[in-house]
Amino acid sequence: MKLTILIGLLASTGSMILWIIFALFNPYTHERVENDVLFITLITLFIPACVALLGSVIKRPSLMFIAFLWSLPISLYTAMTPSMFKMFGLTSFMYLISGILMIRKRRSQQR
Template sequence: MKITKLIGLSASVGSMILWFIFTFYNPYTHERVENDVLINTLFTLFAPACVALFGSVIKNPSLMFIAFVWSLPISLYTAMTPSIFNLFGMTSVLYLVSGILFIRDKSLRNKGL
């Protein structure tokens, strides 16, 4: 059960770190991103990571699924780039994996295993 929580926490914190690198320390452009990009990625990458972090802490699979669906479109886009930012695709998938494992763990607890 602890590995499930660790997966969700790692994915959300990893996504937050990637977002900070993307917006403030991008090694590919060496320039600050424009305000519209910052706001768009804040709401499509950073905010779902916050939801996933909260969902991991309280072990709520619904929040993990919300974070997955919310971040999926831009995560798929970044997953197709030849850069470190393709890891956003992996973090999004890990939200899904964590949500599924939370449901499995809950089911096993209810069965007394």
Template sequence: MTSVIEFFQKMNTIGRIGIFVGIVASVSGIILWAILNFFNPYSAEGISDATVKMTFLGLGLPAIFGFGASVFRIKWLMYTVFIVSLPLSMYLAGTPSIFKLFLLVSVCYLVSAILMKTDKKNKDI
């Protein structure tokens, strides 16, 4: 754990912002996924198990991997998280609800990956 903290202290500001954006996007994605499936104010009859599984694979799992990619500065994984979450996020962006924010979360994955890549001191990882 100390190696992660030491590396974070050695990073440029842009790399720190990239990690912060990735963590915030991932946590927001997990919260939005939980609201979508378990506390959905737009669905009175409930959500089927198939929908929960599909949204977990398309939105929940990428958010979890995005968190790990942010903490451990894995840029290629963050790009993958963006690509995997984008189709379902774009679909939800067409709905008249709070779930339009999933598209913002996906864009933040991309921004985080770009910022982590542009950090000059982070080239070796």
């Protein structure tokens, strides 16, 4: 179970750090991120990362799947960019992996 939790924790904290870099210290632009972009990415990347962090801590695969589905559209979009922010695609996929591993671990413990 430790690996499962670690994957979820790394993915969620990684997404949060990536979002902070995107919003506050973006190395690809010298301009401030517009408020609407900031708000949309907060809702679609940062908050799902918080949900995934909670899901990892309390070991709830349903929260990991919610975070995955919630972040998937914009994560797929950022995954196609030639920037460091393509890592959002990886972190979103890691939410899914963590949720699947949580379910498999739970089922194997029931046997």
